[in-house]
Amino acid sequence: MDELKSRAHVIVIGATNHPNSIDPALRRFGRFDREIDIGVPDEVGRLEVLRIHTKNMKLSDDVDLERIVKDTHGYVGADLAALCTEAALQCIGEKMDVIDLEDESIDAEILNSVAVTNDHFQTALGTSNPSALRETVVEVPNVSWEDIGGLENVKWELQEDIERERRRSENPESMDEEVAEIKAAHFEESMKYARRSVSDVDIRKYQTFAQTLQQSRGFGTEFRFSGAGTGASVSDQFSTSAGGADEDDLYS
Known part of the structure; x- marks a missing residue:
């Protein structure tokens, strides 16, 4: 590297598919000055690549490149180029019975009938494999219900x-x-998994407190809140203590 730097007008470019395996010495100052990461293209990038590779191809009216872009997650530029090539080969394969390979030229009418359709792209999608997802391997472990505790x-x-x-x-x-x-x-x-918020000790403390409060207020030990057991309601307790007052409005 030092010898190359001494020469004028020399540019060294290196490329790798394994950036994590690069020797750290190459990333020091004075080695490679710029490091450019070209990642997997998104939908916009894939659409631009498809338009480039299909620019000189005759496409049928049912071909929707934007729809194909959504089905090509994980495809890089080389994968999209291979996809277009495979779709074109599928189209040519269907016309092989009407094309005479011994002739020096192909009839213009036959050439006009050759067009890559959406079915050709769908067939090509079934045979292609995105590069960005090739290293993703799903392994199903041999585990049964008995191996899982709880x-x-x-x-x-x-x-x-x-x-x-x-x-x-x-x-x-x-x-x-x-x-x-x-x-x-x-x-x-x-x-099985439910848990009470109030313990038995807290319940007994509340019962003792309620009984003491009732006695201090003069309600007696037989006082019950409305709907709690068979005892009288709050209104019945007050009616009894008031000497059986009628239910008329006090302010009438």
């Missing part, structure tokens, strides 16, 4: 969801009219 409520919910979808696939019409019902099993399951 999480009984999560297991129960998953089993219910799977069973519901199975019934829906077998008989969709009946599932449309199905109404969710809260059953006793639901309460039993929820009670």
